[in-house]
Amino acid sequence: xxxxxxxxxxxxxxxxxxxxxxxxxxxxxxxxxxxxxxxxxxxxxxxxxxxxxxxxxxxxxxxxxxxxxxxxxxxxxxxxxxxxxxxxxxxxxxxxxxxxxxxxxxxxxxxxxxxxxxxxxxxxxxxxxxxxxxxxxxxxxxxxxxxxxxxxxxxxxxxxxxxxxxxxxxxxxxxxxxxxxxxxxxxxxxxxxxxxxxxxxxxxxxxxxxxxxxxxxxxxxxxxxxxxxxxxxxxxxxxxxxxxxx
Amino acid sequence: xxxxxxxxxxxxxxxxxxxxxxxxxxxxxxxxxxxxxxxxxxxxxxxxxxxxxxxxxxxxxxxxxxxxxxxxxxxxxxxxxxxxxxxxxxxxxxxxxxxxxxxxxxxxxxxxxxxxxxxxxxxxxxxxxxxxxxxxxxxxxxxxxxxxxxxxxxxxxxxxxxxxxxxxxxxxxxxxxxxxxxxxxxxxxxxxxxxxxxxxxxxxxxxxxxxxxxxxxxxxxxxxxxxxxxxxxxxxxxxxxxxxxxxxxxxxxxxxxxxxxxxxxxxxxxxxxxxxxxxxxxxxxxxxxxxxxxxxxxxxxxxxxxxxxxxxxxxxxxxxxxxxxxxxxxxxxxxxxxxxxxxxxxxxxxxxxxxxxxxxxxxxxxxxxxxxxxxxxxxxxxxxxxxxxxxxxxxxxxxxxxxxxxxxxxxxxxxxxxxxxxxxxxxxxxxxxxxxxxxxxxxxxxxxxxxxxxxxxxxxxxxxxxxxxxxxxxx
Numbered sequence: 122x123x124x125x126x127x128x129x130x131x132x133x134x135x136x137x138x139x140x141x142x143x144x145x146x147x148x149x150x151x152x153x154x155x156x157x158x159x160x161x162x163x164x165x166x167x168x169x170x171x172x173x174x175x176x177x178x179x180x181x182x183x184x185x186x187x188x189x190x191x192x193x194x195x196x197x198x199x200x201x202x203x204x205x206x207x208x209x210x211x212x213x214x215x216x217x218x219x220x221x222x223x224x225x226x227x228x229x230x231x232x233x234x235x236x237x238x239x240x241x242x243x244x245x246x247x248x249x250x251x252x253x254x255x256x257x258x259x260x261x262x263x264x265x266x267x268x269x270x271x272x273x274x275x276x277x278x279x280x281x282x283x284x285x286x287x288x289x290x291x292x293x294x295x296x297x298x299x300x301x302x303x304x305x306x307x308x309x310x311x312x313x314x315x316x317x318x319x320x321x322x323x324x325x326x327x328x329x330x331x332x333x334x335x336x337x338x339x340x341x342x343x344x345x346x347x348x349x350x351x352x353x354x355x356x357x358x359x360x361x362x363x364x365x366x367x
Numbered sequence: 368x369x370x371x372x373x374x375x376x377x378x379x380x381x382x383x384x385x386x387x388x389x390x391x392x393x394x395x396x397x398x399x400x401x402x403x404x405x406x407x408x409x410x411x412x413x414x415x416x417x418x419x420x421x422x423x424x425x426x427x428x429x430x431x432x433x434x435x436x437x438x439x440x441x442x443x444x445x446x447x448x449x450x451x452x453x454x455x456x457x458x459x460x461x462x463x464x465x466x467x468x469x470x471x472x473x474x475x476x477x478x479x480x481x482x483x484x485x486x487x488x489x490x491x492x493x494x495x496x497x498x499x500x501x502x503x504x505x506x507x508x509x510x511x512x513x514x515x516x517x518x519x520x521x522x523x524x525x526x527x528x529x530x531x532x533x534x535x536x537x538x539x540x541x542x543x544x545x546x547x548x549x550x551x552x553x554x555x556x557x558x559x560x561x562x563x564x565x566x567x568x569x570x571x572x573x574x575x576x577x578x579x580x581x582x583x584x585x586x587x588x589x590x591x592x593x594x595x596x597x598x599x600x601x602x603x604x605x606x607x608x609x610x611x612x613x614x615x616x617x618x619x620x621x622x623x624x625x626x627x628x629x630x631x632x633x634x635x636x637x638x639x640x641x642x643x644x645x646x647x648x649x650x651x652x653x654x655x656x657x658x659x660x661x662x663x664x665x666x667x668x669x670x671x672x673x674x675x676x677x678x679x680x681x682x683x684x685x686x687x688x689x690x691x692x693x694x695x696x697x698x699x700x701x702x703x704x705x706x707x708x709x710x711x712x713x714x715x716x717x718x719x720x721x722x723x724x725x726x727x728x729x730x731x732x733x734x735x736x737x738x739x740x741x742x743x744x745x746x747x748x749x750x751x752x753x754x755x756x757x758x759x760x761x762x763x764x765x766x767x768x769x770x771x772x773x774x775x776x777x778x779x780x781x782x783x784x785x786x787x788x789x790x791x792x793x794x795x796x797x798x799x800x801x802x803x804x805x806x807x808x809x810x811x812x813x814x815x816x817x818x819x820x821x822x823x824x825x826x827x828x829x830x831x832x833x834x835x836x837x838x839x840x841x842x
Contacts, residue, residue: 132587133587133595135748136526137742137744137745137747137748138744138745138746138747138748139744140747140748141744141747141775141778144778144779145778148778164595182526182527182528182585183528183529184526184528184588184593185587185588187593188588188593188594188595250741250742251741252741269741269742269743269744271742313744314742314744314747315744315746315747315774315775318747318771318774318775318778319770319771319774345783348770348773348774348777348783348788349774351770352770352771352773355770356770356771359767
């Protein structure tokens with residue numbers, strides 16, 4: 122079995138340790154004897170929609186993101202074709218915003234996105250940042266997905282299904298308790314950095330989504346996630362708001 | 368951008384000593400009284416005197432510095448404290464009366480505390496890069512040294528370009544100041560604006576220069592035309608020799624350039640080539656980042672017309688102060704304590720500490736309090752390959768984010784059997800002392816540093832660093 126992973130703009134969209142997720146996916150696949158091939162695709166490169174099972178897109182500093190966005194919008198149709206054909210995708214923070222329909226800046230300018238997710242983003246004043254925990258139904262467990270968010274933009278769903286429901290933190294916009302977006306096997310989220318390290322359940326879910334197009338339902342042998350789950354639980358509990366409790 | 372910014376920022380307010388006399392006197396004496404009180408209680412290292420004094424007189428920094436002959440500000444992401452302490456030592460050795468904030472207390476309250484303590488002819492002030500604007504609004508600095516702009520506590524300062532823009536606005540408030548900038552950092556050189564009095568320091572190609580880099584990069588975008596930059600070679604992180612293939616932007620020629628660099632675990636030596644000559648320098652501080660610190664301080668000292676022989680003499684013996692890399696002996700062990708606060712800091716610390724070292728146990732103590740940065744995602748941006756290749760006996764992960772550190776190491780290839788997660792700091796030290804190795808290397812984030820120092824001292828550790836004259840000056 123082989124997983125073909127496409128890492129989009131690795132040298133530009135690399136904020137907050139996002140690249141760690143590619144390493145985590147690689148390790149968790151290789152520990153189960155699944156071969157992994159990571160292909161970096163960047164400015165001006167062609168994107169073959171049929172060549173990959175999983176796409177990863179991180180967040181970047183403003184300038185880098187600006188450079189990547191025009192190129193990504195041009196690659197948009199290929200990316201959409203791949204997702205329509207069943208490819209999995211994980212887009213984080215700025216990458217998530219770029220895959221929405223548009224971004225409206227503080228001066229009212231509208232920057233077009235790829236339009237993969239039926240969401241739009243508006244610039245906000247105060248950055249939404251801090252530890253966050255969400256409940257993701259599809260994972261079939263009560264264990265939350267935890268992480269850290271830091272974004273100025275507020276994203277609103279325009280028909281897209283959210284990735285999860287906010288337990289604590291801000292999520293998409295700090296108001297409607299939704300976090301991230303889903304479309305077919307694509308996931309967009311504001312939980313940045315090495316998100317998958319403390320959420321092995323999400324990592325494996327993503328691996329299964331990625332492999333199912335070519336291999337059908339794949340049963341992943343369990344790994345020893347004692348450390349991962351202990352950290353998930355400890356961090357989750359540490360930042361649980363105590364307000365309103367006895 | 369910069370011209371628009373210049374319009375919105377008030378120029379330096381030349382605060383005259385006569386204005387608001389009462390308020391100023393009150394601020395100064397209450398500040399000094401509080402400082403005295405803390406000294407009686409033997410509790411040093413606080414910025415409370417400056418904090419209180421600034422509450423009474425918000426213009427105090429401007430007032431206190433207005434009578435100095437020279438005010439020098441050192442800012443940037445890494446290397447501020449070492450550069451400040453070294454420059455202050457050189458100026459003192461040249462016979463000047465120097466005031467500086469030697470303990471890395473670089474927020475306005477810390478700067479004010481140092482200025483309250485004594486009067487001098489020259490002030491060398493380490494200023495936090497994120498609050499530079501608060502200082503330059505009132506302190507009419509004569510010289511600003513910028514060491515580098517690297518990825519740091521992003522939950523505080525957001526992306527680096529925003530930080531660079533804020534620094535640019537802060538510099539616009541002091542148009543007469545001489546800028547001493549790192550030529551090898553495109554983000555720093557983008558701050559030169561349209562000024563005449565800019566001097567660059569930099570490092571020529573070395574045997575360690577690399578054509579590509581595995582360290583995560585910032586500053587890939589041309590500050591002028593916003594196209595990707597190309598690199599002839601990298602020194603570390605995004606520091607190196609860059610050029611823009613689209614426009615003419617490139618690394619400026621360094622007026623003060625380090626050449627013929629030799630690095631070893633015992634330090635470094637290089638020739639500092641400058642407009643009026645050549646100066647051979649030897650430093651006991653290891654690591655390429657310390658070459659930059661020495662280069663920055665020595666270049667500034669040459670610009671201040673300090674005798675080259677004095678500079679070489681101080682550089683040859685100067686060692687960094689508390690916690691930057693401090694060695695202790697405790698029972699049968701030699702323990703090294705070092706501050707790491709961002710990915711580049713961790714990358715170079717590991718590279719330096721592991722070089723040529725035998726079997727040792729490493730202790731990585733990571734906290735996520737406000738002063739550490741709340742977001743520990745940065746751990747994954749560091750290049751930990753030197754540690755992976757080192758003959759470590761074990762790696763202990765401690766602090767509030769011990770688990771995050773352990774996971775980062777696990778996925779990068781450290782076997783779980785070689786990892787030990789002990790969040791409690793006391794317990795982690797006890798475990799380290801029971802290890803069957805002679806050497807322990809403790810790397811900690813900001814809020815863990817003082818804590819580990821205290822824990823080691825309480826267990827009888829003896830510091831191998833002899834107190835330097837540069838550190839005894841400030842209370």
